[in-house]
Amino acid sequence: MTNKLHGIIFAYRSNPQLRELTQQRNTCSIPYGSRYRIVDFMLSNFVNAGITDVGLIVHANYQSLLDHVGSGKDWDLSRKHGGLRILPPFGYSDKSRNGEYLGRMDALAGVYSYLEHIRQDYVILAGGDVAVNLDVKDVFETHIRTGADITAVCTPVPRGDPRDSVYFTVDDDNVITDIYAHPVNPVGCESMEVYVMSKSLLMSLVEHSIAHNVSSFSEGVLMNVGKRLKLMSYCFTGYAARLQSVAGYYARSMELLDPAIRSDLFNPMRPVKTKDRSDPSTYYGPMSKSVNSLVADGCVIEGEVENSILFRGVHVEKGAKVQNCILMQSTVVRQGAVLKYTITDKNVHVNAGRMLMGHETYPLAIAKNATV
16 A cells, blocks of 8 residues: 555754754764664665655755765665655745755745656655654554544654654544644654655645745644644654754664664664665774674774774774764774763774763764864
8 A cells, every 4th residue: 555655755954953963964864873874764664664756855965865875775766767866955946045944845845846746646754863663554554544634643752852843632532632833841742743644635735835935844734724634643652763962862872772772673574774885794802892882893892892882984992992982983092092971973083092071961072074
């Protein structure tokens, strides 16, 4: 049935609250979980459900994302007809050509001509900045079974910052009774920003938004036009991580050290795919130490690593100590350096004898290509 479903991923935002992590990339392409990017999860959710056509809406600062997804081959989305399509803002109106998208409806208006040629009868809209293993097939079947105009995926376990989140109150029949956008405190179930609807409804909503200068989906559509529609919720009870700040990124990453969370997020029945790389196995020196850590392929560990996440190609030299850290691809920690509660972006070089120390609630973040 999911061959009737077309996937749209919003990958245009660079969240300023993520500071150093989004200086040279958008939020969707942030590395996560020792070998993945955040966008891998939603792409994999779509592919695991049998979706063959996916549009990736981008705007600026997306070179890193393009390098990662390429033609979509690693997700079986490299096809002559359909497959993965990168959607830059080719349809922007003159008045907003030089600015960023103001919201999801603004982004959809920017790719209106693409939407017109969607072959499927239904569309699933999702953000690419959520790490979740979601059974999209079940979401779609629930949407059809309930006869909903819009089905919204939500979670009863709020994890996001209320100032950057949307919440639903839901009755016993899973009907959404009220919507709260960016409240002071969480209310009800937190929206995962995943929505299913028919293509015809989506087109009418986009046209309405263009005519009425509406840019936001949650505030401009759900809280207004949605009052005349049947809004149903799909309550997801598994693990989901939204990356909205540096501290939030650190906390959600460290949760992966819990085997129960890893088994939920990386369910072998719905595998998470990523860009393929042929790295050698990680080398552990005779005096090295690695405790309770996720270590990707291609690393060289000669020092001590504890409660940390290491991406591909990280080198920890003899005498160096890494505790409660996230070291992204090709980070080098020289002899005698000590790192605690630190996030290093790609290609960071930490000189010998340096001491870098943050805090669990305010980790130290080092920008890409930096030498410390």
